[in-house]
Amino acid sequence: MRDTCDAVVIGSGHNGLALGAYLARSGMEVVVLERRHEEGGGLCTEELTLPGFLHNVHANYHTFVDLAPPQADLDLADHGLEYVRPEVQMASIFDDGTALTVHTDLDKTCASIARFSEQDAETFRRLYTEAHGYVNLLLGTLMYQPPMSMKELTRALSVFGVEERSEFLSVKLRRETIDTFLDLHFTHPKVKAHLAFHGAVCGYANDVPGLAMSFPLLVGKIDNWRLCVGGSHRLAHVLWRDLAQHGGVLISDAEVARIAVDGGRAVGVVLADGTQISARRLVVSTIDVEQTFLRLLPDGSVPAELTSAVQSDLLHQPWSLFSVHLAMSEPPRYAAAAFDPDVDRAWVVNLGYASTEELDADWRAVRSGRLPGVCRPNAAVNTLFDPSDAPEGGFTGLLRQIAPYAVGDGGPSAWDEMGHWYGRRCIEAWRRFAPNVGDGTILDWTPYTPADITRKLPNMVRGDWMMGEVSLANMLDRRPLPALAQYRTPVEGLYLAGSTQHPHGFITFAPAYNALQVIADDLGLEAWWRDV
Amino acid sequence: MPDIYTTEWYDAVRSAINVGVSQLRSLPEGRFVVAVEIVADGRSPYVGEGARRFLMEIADGSCLWYRELQPGESEKAHVEGRIDYRFLGPATVFDEIAAGLVDPVDAALRGAITVRGDMRLLLRHAEHVKSLLEAYTNAVSTTWPLGRPPYAAVTSGSEGAVARA
Numbered sequence: 001m002r003d004t005c006d007a008v009v010i011g012s013g014h015n016g017l018a019l020g021a022y023l024a025r026s027g028m029e030v031v032v033l034e035r036r037h038e039e040g041g042g043l044c045t046e047e048l049t050l051p052g053f054l055h056n057v058h059a060n061y062h063t064f065v066d067l068a069p070p071q072a073d074l075d076l077a078d079h080g081l082e083y084v085r086p087e088v089q090m091a092s093i094f095d096d097g098t099a100l101t102v103h104t105d106l107d108k109t110c111a112s113i114a115r116f117s118e119q120d121a122e123t124f125r126r127l128y129t130e131a132h133g134y135v136n137l138l139l140g141t142l143m144y145q146p147p148m149s150m151k152e153l154t155r156a157l158s159v160f161g162v163e164e165r166s167e168f169l170s171v172k173l174r175r176e177t178i179d180t181f182l183d184l185h186f187t188h189p190k191v192k193a194h195l196a197f198h199g200a201v202c203g204y205a206n207d208v209p210g211l212a213m214s215f216p217l218l219v220g221k222i223d224n225w226r227l228c229v230g231g232s233h234r235l236a237h238v239l240w241r242d243l244a245q246h247g248g249v250l251i252s253d254a255e256v257a258r259i260a261v262d263g264g265r266a267v268g269v270v271l272a273d274g275t276q277i278s279a280r281r282l283v284v285s286t287i288d289v290e291q292t293f294l295r296l297l298p299d300g301s302v303p304a305e306l307t308s309a310v311q312s313d314l315l316h317q318p319w320s321l322f323s324v325h326l327a328m329s330e331p332p333r334y335a336a337a338a339f340d341p342d343v344d345r346a347w348v349v350n351l352g353y354a355s356t357e358e359l360d361a362d363w364r365a366v367r368s369g370r371l372p373g374v375c376r377p378n379a380a381v382n383t384l385f386d387p388s389d390a391p392e393g394g395f396t397g398l399l400r401q402i403a404p405y406a407v408g409d410g411g412p413s414a415w416d417e418m419g420h421w422y423g424r425r426c427i428e429a430w431r432r433f434a435p436n437v438g439d440g441t442i443l444d445w446t447p448y449t450p451a452d453i454t455r456k457l458p459n460m461v462r463g464d465w466m467m468g469e470v471s472l473a474n475m476l477d478r479r480p481l482p483a484l485a486q487y488r489t490p491v492e493g494l495y496l497a498g499s500t501q502h503p504h505g506f507i508t509f510a511p512a513y514n515a516l517q518v519i520a521d522d523l524g525l526e527a528w529w530r531d532v
Numbered sequence: 533m534p535d536i537y538t539t540e541w542y543d544a545v546r547s548a549i550n551v552g553v554s555q556l557r558s559l560p561e562g563r564f565v566v567a568v569e570i571v572a573d574g575r576s577p578y579v580g581e582g583a584r585r586f587l588m589e590i591a592d593g594s595c596l597w598y599r600e601l602q603p604g605e606s607e608k609a610h611v612e613g614r615i616d617y618r619f620l621g622p623a624t625v626f627d628e629i630a631a632g633l634v635d636p637v638d639a640a641l642r643g644a645i646t647v648r649g650d651m652r653l654l655l656r657h658a659e660h661v662k663s664l665l666e667a668y669t670n671a672v673s674t675t676w677p678l679g680r681p682p683y684a685a686v687t688s689g690s691e692g693a694v695a696r697a
Contacts, residue, residue, distance in 0.1 A: 133642035141651035148652050156655035159662060160637050527614060531648040 011286035013041025017239035024248035040236030079238035091346035135220030210472030266494035286498035320450035320463030326397035332434030405463035415449035423447035548671035559593030576623030577678035617649035
C-alpha cells in the first residue's frame, strides 16, 4: 500500500473518483479510499434478487451526462461508458385509465398533454422551448461553478433584464413553490401532477418555497433521462479505470479513522487498521459533513462555532425513498395502454399521483414520520432499454415510494419489521395499473428501506439520498453551511467535494468539478480541463 | 464608417468599449482574454467556410487589443495561458448582433450563442458585460459591403454547422 502520496480522497463515489482522476491527470499521486468492498458509493449495482439480475441500488437516473465535464475530460466513452436515452422517458398513469407520456420528441409530448388540455400543451411547448435554450447556459452558471449568493444571482438577472425577456423566469420565483409556478401557468390537475412528479423524482419537492426558481431548468432537462448500460456501477468502473490509467490508486475496505492534522494543515489520514497515509498536498473528503468534522478531524481542528453548526445546523432532506427491487419474467403491461400504448414503453412511470394536492398530502405525511395514505410508487423496468441487466427472458423492476426515514415512534429500525409488508403494498399498487404484475411474473423481490440506505452508505445521513436538503436555506453559497460552501475548510489542505456541497446529490459531478477549480486556484494547477 | 470585420471596425469597437466602460463605477480587476468563434452557417457572406476567430484582451475593464486570427493561426501566438471566456455561435447571429438586429442576451438565452468561462465573474460584473455587448451591438456605425443582415431564407444545415463545430 502506498504510504505517501500527493492527494488522499476519502470516499469513492462518483465525485471522489472523478476528482481523483482529475488530480491524477494533473500529475499528482492520488490515493482514493473506500470503506466498502468496492468503488462507486451510490453507483452500486448488485444482484439483489436472483443471479444475473442487476439492480441499481441507489442511482438509477442520470440526467446530466451530456453536460457533466468528466464525460469528455476523462474520456469516459472511450473507457466503455454507454448510455441509453429511452424514447418514452416518463409516464403518469391515473386511476381512471388515462395516461400522460413524455417523449424525447417534443411534438409527441405536447400531443399527449393536449389530450388533457390543449392550452397546457401550448404552455408546455413554450416553457420547454424557452428553458431548452438557456438550460445549459444557466446550469453551467449555477451548477458547474462554485456557488454565488442568491442576491448576486438575482441582481445579475435583473441587470441583464432576464425577467423582461422570459415568460417563465422571474426573481419572485425564489420565494415560490413549484405548486405556485404550476398553478400560475398550467390548468389541468393531471398535467400539473406529472410535472410535479418529475420534480419530485429529481429531489425537488413541489411544496417547498423557493424551488420554483429551479423549475424551468428541470423542465429544460425533462427529456434527458438516461440509463447507464450495464448498470450504474459501470460509471464507477470507468472512473476507476481512468484513475488507474493515470497512476491513481483505489484502496477498498479502507475505512478512514482519522484525518491527520499538523500545524492546522491536513497532512494525511489514519485508517481503521492503523495504516497511515501521508498527503503532501491535500486531503479531500467526499463523505458527509458530520463524519468529516465530528468523527475524522481531531478535536480542536476547527473553530468551536463550526463544530456546533455541524452538530445543529445541517439540513437533511426530511424524506427518503423506499424501494422494491424485482426480478420478473415479463415487463408490466399497463391497462392504460388502451388509452396511450406508449405507456408500455415508458421508463419512469408515476403510478397514480393525479394532482399536486395528492403529492402535497404525502409530503406532509412523510415529513411527520407517517407513511403516505395511498401507496403511489414510481416504477422503472430498465431491461426494456438495456437487455444486458437481466438473463435472457428476464426483466429487472424498480419501485420507489417517498417515505419517512423514521416511522412513527419506531424510528428507522421500524423498517426492519415493515419492509416486506410495505414492499407488498407497493407491488399491489403496481398491479392496480399493470394486472400482469403478480406471483406468476415476479420471480423474486426484495425491499430496500430508508434505513437500509444509511446502513449501506452512512454518508447518506438519515436516509438522505441527496446528502443535504434541497431548499432555499440549503442552496448555493449556504450549502451545507456558509462557512463550508466554497469547498474549502478551516483546515488548510482539507477540501470537501461530495454531494453535501453545491449543487446537491444526483449524478452531476458538479461538487467534484467545482472543488477542482478551487483546488487548482489554491495549488496553482494548470487547468487542462474544459470549461462548461 | 468602417466595413464589418476589418481592422478599422475592430478599432472602432475597441474604442466604443472603452468609452462605455469609462462610464461605469465598478470594473473587474485583472486581465481577461476573450475568444470569439463565429462559425460559417451558409448564410453570412462574411464567413464563407470554417470560422472567423477573434481574440480580445480586457485589462481592468478596458479593451487593450482586439484582433482576428488568420486561418490556422494558433491562439497561443497571442495569449500566454488560458482563454478566460469563449463565445461561439453561427455567423448570422453574430452579424445580426453587430447590425443591432438581435439582442446578444436574447441570443445567449435561446442557446444560439454558447458562452464558456467563469460565469460567476461574468454575472458579478453584469454591468460591465452589458456595456461590452452594447458597444458591439449599437455603438459602431458599420458598412456591410457584401450585404447587410437579415439575410435570405435559411439554408438547410445551418444550425448543424454550429452544433458540429
